[in-house]
Amino acid sequence: MKIIQLSDLHLVGKDGVSLYGIDPNYRLYKAFKSINKHHRDAEFVVITGDLTDSASPDAYEVLSQSIEKCTMPVYLILGNHDKRDIFKKSFQDFIGFDFIQYVKEVDNTAHIFLDTLVEDCSYGELCSSRMSWLKEKLEKYQDNFIYMYMHHHPVDSGLYEMDNEANFKSNKEFWELLKGYKNIKSITFGHLHRIMHTVKNGISLHSTKSTTFQVAYKPESKVEYLTNDEKPTYAVIDVDRDGNTRVHHHEFLDEDRFYLGDY
Ligand SMILES: [Fe+2]
Ligand SMILES: [Fe+2]
Numbered sequence: 001m002k003i004i005q006l007s008d009l010h011l012v013g014k015d016g017v018s019l020y021g022i023d024p025n026y027r028l029y030k031a032f033k034s035i036n037k038h039h040r041d042a043e044f045v046v047i048t049g050d051l052t053d054s055a056s057p058d059a060y061e062v063l064s065q066s067i068e069k070c071t072m073p074v075y076l077i078l079g080n081h082d083k084r085d086i087f088k089k090s091f092q093d094f095i096g097f098d099f100i101q102y103v104k105e106v107d108n109t110a111h112i113f114l115d116t117l118v119e120d121c122s123y124g125e126l127c128s129s130r131m132s133w134l135k136e137k138l139e140k141y142q143d144n145f146i147y148m149y150m151h152h153h154p155v156d157s158g159l160y161e162m163d164n165e166a167n168f169k170s171n172k173e174f175w176e177l178l179k180g181y182k183n184i185k186s187i188t189f190g191h192l193h194r195i196m197h198t199v200k201n202g203i204s205l206h207s208t209k210s211t212t213f214q215v216a217y218k219p220e221s222k223v224e225y226l227t228n229d230e231k232p233t234y235a236v237i238d239v240d241r242d243g244n245t246r247v248h249h250h251e252f253l254d255e256d257r258f259y260l261g262d263y
Contacts, residue, residue, distance in 0.1 A: 001043055001106060001107070001109065001238075001239040002039060002041055002042040002043060002236065002237065002238050002239070003042060003043055003044060003045075003046065003111075003147070003188075003237040003239070004035055004039055004042045004044070004045045004046070004072075004234055004235070004236060004237070005045075005046050005047075005048060005149075005188050005208050005234060005235040005237060006028075006031055006045060006046070006047045006048070006208075006211055006234050007047065007048040007049065007050070007190035007191075007193075007207065007208050007209070007210055007211070007234075008048070008049065008050040008079065008190050008191065008193055008209075008210035008211065008212065009024055009027075009028055009047065009050065009051050009052070009063070009210070009211050009212060010024050010050055010052065010053040010081065010210065010211075010212045010213070011024045011025060011028065011051060011052045011053065011059035011060075011062050011063055012024055012052070012053050012054070012056065012059055013056055013058035013059050013062065014058060014062065015062075019053055019212060019213065020212075020213050020227060022212050022213060024053070024211065024212045025062055025066070027211040027212055027232055027253075028062075028063075028066050028211055029066065029069075030252055030253055031211050031232070031234055031252050032066060032069055032070050034234070034250070034252035034255060035070065035072075035234065035252075036069075036070065036071050039072075039236065040071055040072070042072055042236075043072070043073075043106050044072055044073040044074065044075055044104070044106075044111075045070060045072060045073070045074045045075070046074075046075045046076075046077065046111075046113070046149050046188065047074065047075070047076050047077065048077050048079070048149055048150070048151055048188060048189060048190030048191075048207075049077045049078055049079025049080075049081075049082065049116075049117075049150075049151030049190045049191060050079030050080065050081040050082065050151065050190060050191065050210075051063055051076060051078070051079065051081075051082055051087070052081060052082055053081055054081065055081065055082055055083035055086050055087070056086075057086055057089065057090070060086060060087055060089070060090035060091070061090055063076075063090070064090045064091065073104075075102075075104060075111075075113055075149075076091065076094065076100070077100070077113055077114070077115070077149055077150065077151055077190070078100050078115055078116075078117045078151065079117065079151040079152075079190060079191060080117060080118070080121060080122050080123070080124060080151065080152075080166065080191070082117060083119060084099070084100065084115075084117065084119070087100070097133070098129070099115040099117075099129070099130050099133075100113070100115040100117075101113060101114055101115045101130060101133055101134075103137055103141075105144075108144050108145070109144055109145045109146070109147060109239070109243070110137070110140075110141035110144045110145070110146050110147070111146075111147045111148075111149065112134070112137055112138075112141075112146060112147070112148045112149070113148075113149045113150075114126065114130070114134065114148065114149065114150040115130060116150050116151050116152040116168060116170075117151070118169075122165060122166035123152070123165065123166055123167055123168070123169050124150075124151060124152030124167075124168050124169065124170075124191075125168065125169040125170045126170045126173075126174060127170075131170065131173060131174075131177065134177065135177055138177070138178075138180075138181050138184075141183070142181065142183060143183075144183065145183055145185050145239075145243035146181065146183055146184045146185065147184075147185055147186050147187075147188070147239075147245075148184065148186070148187045148188070149187075149188045149189070150168075150187065150188075150189050150190075151189065151190050151191050152166075152167065152168035152189065152191050153167070153168060153189050153191055153192055153196070153205075153207065154168050154171055154174055154175070154187060154189065154205070155171075155198055155200055155205055157192055157194075157196060158219050159192070159194075159215065159217075159218075159219055159221075160219065160220070160221060160222045161221070161222070161225060162191070162192060162215075166191070175200070175201065178201065178203070179201065182202070183243075184203050185203065185204065185239075185243045185244060185245060186203060186204040186205065186206070186237075186245045187203055187204075187205045188205075188206060188207075188235070188237065189205065189206075189207050190207055190208075190210075191207070192207045192215060193209060193210040193213065193214045193215035193225075193227070194207065194209060194214060194215050194217065195207060195208055195209055195233065195249050197247070204244070204245055206235065206247050208233050208234060208235035208249050209230065209231075209232050209233040209249070210232060211232045211234070212232065213227045213228075213229075214227060214228050214229070214230040214232070215227060215228075216228045231251040231253055231254075232251070232252065232253060233249040233250055233251050233252070234249070234250055234252060235247050235248070235249050235250075236248045236249075236250055
């Protein structure tokens with residue numbers, strides 16, 4: 001089973017509107033073009049939040065139209081830059097629970113999509129209602145391998161502001177709950193605008209870069225995020241027979257030049 005992760009699109013609206021000199025719509029177009037070309041066998045694409053930069057209706061419309069061009073299902077997660085009510089106007093299908101949390105079953109695996117958004121805050125949480133929903137799903141899928149997707153990072157990143165201001169506030173209860181379920185194989189998250197991988201309690205965790213701008217690796221910076229022009233990536237997550245994941249991060253912007261090295 002193959003899954004593709006895109007993250008932190010930060011869409012701003014119609015074509016040609018830029019963010020830090022970058023056109024987020026063009027980046028998304030290039031990402032989908034690459035995915036359609038190379039990964040038609042994937043089960044789905046998950047976009048791990050910050051779908052838009054400032055939750056403008058135009059930006060959600062762009063996303064809605066872009067998704068139609070993708071040859072496989074695209075599942076969405078909200079990030080701290082999104083707003084539920086505006087999102088719901090463009091994506092009626094996701095309405096059903098107060099929060100944008102849902103499960104998709106693929107063969108004998110369960111994929112749980114979480115909503116960690118606290119509106120107008122950079123940090124995230126799972127309130128008691130979202131946490132109870134999660135507990136219910138973990139109980140229901142005890143006999144399946146589980147894969148979870150969320151925007152905020154449920155582990156320390158080593159980046160000061162990400163871990164102290166824009167962090168996931170429900171970490172303690174979250175990990176307390178997860179302790180009881182040994183069938184959770186991986187957690188895929190966004191928000192960092194960086195590639196990061198770690199393992200906690202036997203669960204593999206990773207993020208991939210933003211399709212738009214990246215956060216520089218400057219752990220000592222305590223003031224604000226430093227962004228830079230590292231190339232964007234999407235993650236290709238392959239799941240083996242034992243349920244374990246192997247993750248590659250693909251730079252999709254200039255992918256057509258291949259050459260044989262002299263070695
Ligand atoms: Fe972001
Ligand atoms: Fe974020």
